[in-house]
Amino acid sequence: MVTIKDIAQAANVSASTVSRVVSGNPKISKHTREKVKDTMKSLNYLPNQAARTLATKHSNTIGIIQKSGSIKDRQNPFVLDVLSGIFSECKNHGYSTIPTTNTQSKGIELEVQEMIHYHSVDGFIVLYSKKDNPIIDILKAHALPYVVIGKSLTNDEVIHIDNDNVRASELLTRHLIDKRHKNFLFIAESGDYEVVKDRIAGHLKAIEQESLVTDIVYFDKNREHIRSYFQGLIDYRALPSVVITSDTLLNHLVLSIFYELKLHIPTDIQTATFNDSYLNAFASPPQTTVDIYPKLLGEVAAESLLNVIQGREIVGFNKLIQTTIIERESTTTIQEV
Amino acid sequence: MVTIKDIAQAANVSASTVSRVVSGNPKISKHTREKVKDTMKSLNYLPNQAARTLATKHSNTIGIIQKSGSIKDRQNPFVLDVLSGIFSECKNHGYSTIPTTNTQSKGIELEVQEMIHYHSVDGFIVLYSKKDNPIIDILKAHALPYVVIGKSLTNDEVIHIDNDNVRASELLTRHLIDKRHKNFLFIAESGDYEVVKDRIAGHLKAIEQESLVTDIVYFDKNREHIRSYFQGLIDYRALPSVVITSDTLLNHLVLSIFYELKLHIPTDIQTATFNDSYLNAFASPPQTTVDIYPKLLGEVAAESLLNVIQGREIVGFNKLIQTTIIERESTTTIQEV
Known part of the structure; x- marks a missing residue:
């Protein structure tokens, strides 16, 4: 089995540099990162996700906070599209997800507190924006990063992805x-x-x-x-x-x-x-x-959160996704009388 | 911080026994398991998920294999309900999920092969049943457990959850x-x-x-x-x-x-x-x-897969979920002419 030491030797860098590349540390220069990654590829090295989790103290998992409401509200195709965008972006970066599943606000708060307490997620995506949301208070009280799909209500440096x-x-x-x-x-x-x-x-x-x-x-x-x-x-x-x-x-x-x-x-x-x-x-x-391009909302939200988690530089905290009017049979030009 | 050693001492068992309880090893007697779990609770012990992953070589993540098809097919409320059942059961057991996101069969096959290759999941839930499905061939060729939501087509010892x-x-x-x-x-x-x-x-x-x-x-x-x-x-x-x-x-x-x-x-x-x-x-x-109770289909599928992963005894490989006719305005009794 190829180890980090083998990679370090072959790439002529220290083992800790290889480890930093694996964990996505942004302080490694682009040149070094590419050299290490090429060496990994040529030696067929597969970073063990669990080992990586311990080394980086990351769970490589994202929590998804859904809006409360009845089963009917939750069957909204909009939600499935947003989730599909999040899943796709997370999978591309080796992250798994834990969506909240409670329908009542109190239950969702408990779920979020548990995820934070057990360190089971590295950050959260909140699928909606609402004034005086106790979930946001919980997130603010902890050091975990989060992004919101919806409107920014304060001037905090929290990324919001929204349509206009x-x-x-x-x-x-x-x-x-x-x-x-x-x-x-x-x-x-x-x-x-x-x-x-x-x-x-x-x-x-x-x-x-x-x-x-x-x-x-x-x-x-x-x-x-x-x-x-x-x-x-x-x-x-x-x-x-x-x-x-x-x-x-x-x-x-x-x-x-x-x-x-x-x-x-x-x-x-x-x-x-x-x-x-x-x-x-x-x-x-x-x-x-x-x-309103819900899949894109989900993708950009996940991408933004992973940027925060992996310590990349953030440019702009409010991201707007385009919208397009789609005309169908339900509206026609009214004939003048 | 409370360690496994502290638990072992307090419960009067070996550290490896505590470790086996944490990893859900079925060879531990019910009596010992309960004694250890009670001690954990009284000492406020929180098993670190990442440490647990390394110890057990488990990722505590479930792969979800969706059916191929257009975006329209994927917005089926049935799918969201099944997923919601899976998410809920997984979360209750500290598992996260990685659903496939490709819409084409070939892309989904690649996603599954990658998840297996990188050990990023402990098992799979396949959301549909279809004859001569190459995905099933891939799963059979590897040692990873899986369950299927849909009809059993062979006599293999694979759990299928279905309606009649x-x-x-x-x-x-x-x-x-x-x-x-x-x-x-x-x-x-x-x-x-x-x-x-x-x-x-x-x-x-x-x-x-x-x-x-x-x-x-x-x-x-x-x-x-x-x-x-x-x-x-x-x-x-x-x-x-x-x-x-x-x-x-x-x-x-x-x-x-x-x-x-x-x-x-x-x-x-x-x-x-x-x-x-x-x-x-x-x-x-x-x-x-x-x-057809899709949320229940998802819950039972996840519960069954976790039973297999955690080495519990399996009773019955085909589980049937009830169905109920719901009568609404679209059908009425035809009047005799």
Whole structure:
């Protein structure tokens, strides 16, 4: 078996230098690092991950902190895409992952405290941003690095990966204004999430610029509540021309209610939402959405966290991922009467 | 800091016995194991995971092998539920996970070979069952334990966790026959998956017992192909009274096509499918489905694999998880003419 000593001898460096290269120490020059890595390759050396963990006191594992909520919230295709980006980037760097699995906030806090206590992770990715989040307080109280997928709420030097949700929502609303919509309704997911606040802010910005009418209503994913709200709008002949939902799962529920109320899209009412996935592409009918590139969000989050863990230099703490409007059958240009 | 020596002294056993308890060695008697664990608890001993890895030559990590396919296939809520069960069980036992992330078979094979080569996992969970799967050949060629979520195709002593898909499909078809359906269509996902074959077999069993009519057609998730097929059935007035799809994502696409073709459910045609999730509960209209308890499938798979890894006795290599028919608005009793 090839050992670190053999590599050191062959590369003409000290064993501790080889060890530093293996552990990803940033203080090793590029020249030395490449020389050592080439030698490893030519001698067919496989660093033993467990030995590496002890040597570096790293577990080579990343904790993933999911948002609390019901099973339904957790089946969001957005989450699977973000996770897939994280898994892919972690695997490429030899890292494994431990996602939280509790659905209640308190349970998730306990999970995170356990991971910290048992040194089972080197850092965390938080999948959402929310004001006064006790999880962030726990992370701040410990020395472990973390990054957040979502908006930065303070000026701390913590990396946040986000879309420009204000701008994305403003552009979606403008797009609908260009299609001659004048009467809007924005259905927002309750729960005080920053992403929802940003999407409302962007929507209002576009509406105010054109002096148009909108309503912002907050709902849980409760079929009865949303149905009776729309039944009321039908009864009072107060239906908007287009309904924007803050998230794909809410949109999916709204479409199911419209089917029941026999409101046909796009003839009786129109719809648009955020977070593009197969759910929108195959919806009844296919939905106009904003693609927020969730897999890329996950990849950049994992890459950024690994940079922090491995002591690389950080350039910029706020990273914005692009967004794209995807137009489908659920919105059309309104014909002038 | 409390060491293994301190525990050994306090529990009046040898240090190697403590080490064996920590590594989950099955040769330690229950009495000794409990004595050592109680001593650990009373002395507040935290086994260092990395030290444990070296001592046991275990990485305390599980590889998860996903099925190949497009991004759309991967956003299946079924997958997220299975993963959530695996994550939860692994976390409870201090294990982290590395899921494959490639979408092509060849790429997944490489990922698996790398995980084996670098000793980065202690075992694998394969999320599907398929004949002549090269991944299974790779796993068989190495000493690493694995379990499969899906049907057992050989008599090898490999644990398979599955639903009784033949029986579940037979019961769903019988349920529809009881609702006086006489004209069936079964849309099957192409790709030679065992679960699809079983669901077709169960469907045919119920149909043959009653001498009824059915058609089995295979489709990829291709909107154009499925739409022109149904356009043909409409043109020839040959629509079935109910369409069963082998999977939720296919069902989702079929509903979108029916919306476009103005086929109203349940008045013009009815629908039912497998793998219950929010996608069916919130569909247009809500769908009759078979719940296959995917989170439980994941939990039992992870628990079984950890039993094999930790050398516990295995009782039974085929584990069946229950299924339940969930009735919703997409199917109703047909009125006699």
